Amino acid sequence: xxxxxFARGPAFNFALIxxxxxxxxxxxxxxxxxxxxxLSKPRQHNLIxxxxxxxxxxxxxxxxxxxxxxxxxxxxxxxxxxWFISLLFFAPHLPFFKQFLGFAWPALPNWISxxxxxxxxxxxxxxxxxxATNPVLKQxxxxxxxxxxxxxxxxLATGFLAYGRLLPIRYETLLALxxxxxCALLVWYPFGKLMHLFLTFPSRFQAGALLGRKGVEx
Amino acid sequence: xxxxxxxxxxxxxxxxxxxxxxxxxxxVSRRTDAExxxxxxxxxxxxxxxxxxxxxxxxxRCGMCAEACHFYxxxxxxxxxxxxxxxxLKRLYQRELGPMRWLHRLVTKxxxxxxxxxxxxxxxxxxxxxxxxxxxxxxxxQISPMIGIMRRxxxxxxxxxxxxxAVAEEQKRDxxxxxxxxxxxxxxxxxxxxxxxxxxxxxxRATVVLLTSAVDLKGFQGSLEASxxxxxxxxxxxxxxxxxxxxxxxxxxxxxxxxxxxxxxxxRRDAAVLILPECGHAYPALRFDSAHMLGEPxxxxxxxxxxxxxxAVQEGRLKLxxxxxxxxxxxxxxxxxxxxxxxxxxxxxxxxxxLELKEMESHARTxxxxxxxxxxxxIERAKPLRQRAFEIKMREVDDxxxxxxxxxxxxxxxxxxxxGANANWKTPVRSLVEVMAAxxx
Ligand code: SF4
Ligand code: SF4
Numbered sequence: 138x139x140x141x142x143f144a145r146g147p148a149f150n151f152a153l154i155x156x157x158x159x160x161x162x163x164x165x166x167x168x169x170x171x172x173x174x175x176l177s178k179p180r181q182h183n184l185i186x187x188x189x190x191x192x193x194x195x196x197x198x199x200x201x202x203x204x205x206x207x208x209x210x211x212x213x214x215x216x217x218x219x220w221f222i223s224l225l226f227f228a229p230h231l232p233f234f235k236q237f238l239g240f241a242w243p244a245l246p247n248w249i250s251x252x253x254x255x256x257x258x259x260x261x262x263x264x265x266x267x268x269a270t271n272p273v274l275k276q277x278x279x280x281x282x283x284x285x286x287x288x289x290x291x292x293l294a295t296g297f298l299a300y301g302r303l304l305p306i307r308y309e310t311l312l313a314l315x316x317x318x319x320c321a322l323l324v325w326y327p328f329g330k331l332m333h334l335f336l337t338f339p340s341r342f343q344a345g346a347l348l349g350r351k352g353v354e355x
Numbered sequence: 356x357x358x359x360x361x362x363x364x365x366x367x368x369x370x371x372x373x374x375x376x377x378x379x380x381x382x383v384s385r386r387t388d389a390e391x392x393x394x395x396x397x398x399x400x401x402x403x404x405x406x407x408x409x410x411x412x413x414x415x416r417c418g419m420c421a422e423a424c425h426f427y428x429x430x431x432x433x434x435x436x437x438x439x440x441x442x443x444l445k446r447l448y449q450r451e452l453g454p455m456r457w458l459h460r461l462v463t464k465x466x467x468x469x470x471x472x473x474x475x476x477x478x479x480x481x482x483x484x485x486x487x488x489x490x491x492x493x494x495x496x497q498i499s500p501m502i503g504i505m506r507r508x509x510x511x512x513x514x515x516x517x518x519x520x521a522v523a524e525e526q527k528r529d530x531x532x533x534x535x536x537x538x539x540x541x542x543x544x545x546x547x548x549x550x551x552x553x554x555x556x557x558x559x560r561a562t563v564v565l566l567t568s569a570v571d572l573k574g575f576q577g578s579l580e581a582s583x584x585x586x587x588x589x590x591x592x593x594x595x596x597x598x599x600x601x602x603x604x605x606x607x608x609x610x611x612x613x614x615x616x617x618x619x620x621x622x623r624r625d626a627a628v629l630i631l632p633e634c635g636h637a638y639p640a641l642r643f644d645s646a647h648m649l650g651e652p653x654x655x656x657x658x659x660x661x662x663x664x665x666x667a668v669q670e671g672r673l674k675l676x677x678x679x680x681x682x683x684x685x686x687x688x689x690x691x692x693x694x695x696x697x698x699x700x701x702x703x704x705x706x707x708x709x710l711e712l713k714e715m716e717s718h719a720r721t722x723x724x725x726x727x728x729x730x731x732x733x734i735e736r737a738k739p740l741r742q743r744a745f746e747i748k749m750r751e752v753d754d755x756x757x758x759x760x761x762x763x764x765x766x767x768x769x770x771x772x773x774x775g776a777n778a779n780w781k782t783p784v785r786s787l788v789e790v791m792a793a794x795x796x
Contacts, residue, residue, distance in 0.1 A: 206419045274418045344495030
């Protein structure tokens with residue numbers, strides 16, 4: 138078995154098992170914890186509406202708050218969107234989705250998905266430098282932040298290396314490294330902050346319902 | 356006609372201290388360090404539930420919450436970052452409660468008493484539990500309730516700042532706060548009677564129960580007078596409680612004890628309404644938290660004074676004289692506004708007074724704290740920090756061009772008056788209820 142076969146076969150399967158089991162473990166462990174029942178008389182009765190509204194609206198804080206966070210905020214959303222465009226709409230990725238899911242969707246022109254990947258890479262590198270130098274971020278950062286960002290950058294970086302054949306090694310090896318970087322991302326996923334992909338909406342919902350009970354828009 | 360927005364208030368502010376003379380400069384704990392740490396951990400482990408867990412697990416450490424906090428915005432010092440203030444709580448959660456605790460026990464440091472000592476400044480001096488950060492977080496994380504847990508944990512570890520410890524000790528020992536208690540309430544009632552203002556005290560039954568507060572008795576006696584005059588004018592069947600001023604306490608057990616006692620007093624009178632004085636911290640405690648403490652909702656409505664009277668205006672039960680359109684701004688007390696949802700009623704009263712409301716840039720739910728809420732105004736060493744935070748407020752008020760600030764919390768008023776005096780800032784700060792009482796139709 139060569140490296141590419143290993144990456145496509147056992148490594149990917151192992152990563153997928155860890156990912157699925159880990160995510161389920163962490164979500165179940167979290168949602169099964171006891172919760173205090175709020176017995177106070179609510180000011181606003183439809184807390185489901187309040188929670189759902191917060192899930193949708195929390196991306197847009199009020200002007201008084203937004204004006205101080207424009208770069209962090211916009212760059213955060215921008216790299217996520219760019220990263221997912223390059224993952225989901227880059228033509229060479231689509232046969233993989235077809236094989237894995239049984240269906241696929243049209244790809245975007247390469248210049249768009251590669252451009253998105255470049256934007257994501259540039260923003261992630263800027264943000265990690267910012268994390269290491271900004272006093273607030275330095276103070277609250279943990280090893281999880283650096284592991285997570287490196288593992289998010291690696292698929293992009295190895296993808297560019299493989300697509301452009303930018304290293305003097307065999308294409309299959311570059312492709313294997315790209316696949317292994319994705320395996321590493323999947324394995325790490327349930328252990329660190331990347332889980333926020335599953336948790337952001339529950340957290341926002343809770344906040345919306347909590348503040349809604351008090352009659353305050355979240 | 357003028358709406359009297361400049362008159363009244365407190366000329367010389369009294370010192371708000373607990374029975375400090377009887378209290379050691381540094382509270383000395385009679386417990387061992389191990390006991391103190393265990394008590395603090397116990398509070399955190401008991402209080403953190405699935406909702407807090409979801410918040411803690413969701414934080415991406417983006418640091419945006421810092422930009423909401425007046426202490427960070429005023430100083431630029433990273434240590435005031437809201438989520439950093441709960442770091443020990445998070446570590447304990449990760450090691451003891453989280454689904455990945457088996458991993459965190461290997462890689463996350465345990466919490467020590469030294470950590471808690473180091474966090475005292477962060478959660479007491481550097482947080483007024485104003486909740487502004489709760490609105491900023493893109494993940495919806497509610498940080499201030501977790502800072503509340505940190506504060507209670509530190510209190511259990513005998514790590515209250517000495518001024519707050521003195522208040523707690525005085526309250527436990529003498530049943531007074533800032534040296535005032537029942538005798539002072541009765542004396543004030545007599546003074547009001549001499550002025551022709553009837554204050555029914557401790558009636559066996561009443562539809563509406565009114566409380567006063569230690570802050571009012573000590574510094575803003577006009578507040579009780581104003582509420583009494585309005586209630587009398589409205590013809591409400593009311594009574595003032597003489598032995599249940601909002602002694603809500605700094606430690607969890609004392610707070611619960613006082614809430615229980617107060618709820619009993621109001622329930623015993625078959626009252627439909629409890630009006631809290633112009634005091635921030637009592638409001639969320641009784642309006643929302645009491646149900647959790649008691650295991651059931653309280654059997655009466657809880658209002659803050661400005662809310663109750665503002666609502667009466669909205670419903671046409673209270674008529675006010677219109678002024679000449681003076682420009683005023685309204686300071687939403689954090690605990691009544693962002694933590695309590697009271698925004699419209701005070702504004703309805705301002706409108707009925709014929710005043711022109713000039714909102715601050717940050718108002719209603721995004722209002723900046725006065726800088727001294729959550730007992731912070733008592734902490735002497737935090738004075739420079741408080742002043743820096745207050746300067747944000749001052750700037751926002753100045754930008755409105757308002758001739759006066761109205762508010763519904765006398766603790767906020769203390770901060771405005773102290774902060775304003777330090778900065779030689781002349782804008783008057785008035786109680787909305789007092790302005791209403793001065794303009795009854
Ligand atoms: S803003 Fe929210 S997600 Fe970002 S660091 Fe603060 S608490 Fe964490
Ligand atoms: S509650 Fe207010 S004072 Fe405390 S950290 Fe949040 S914004 Fe700052």
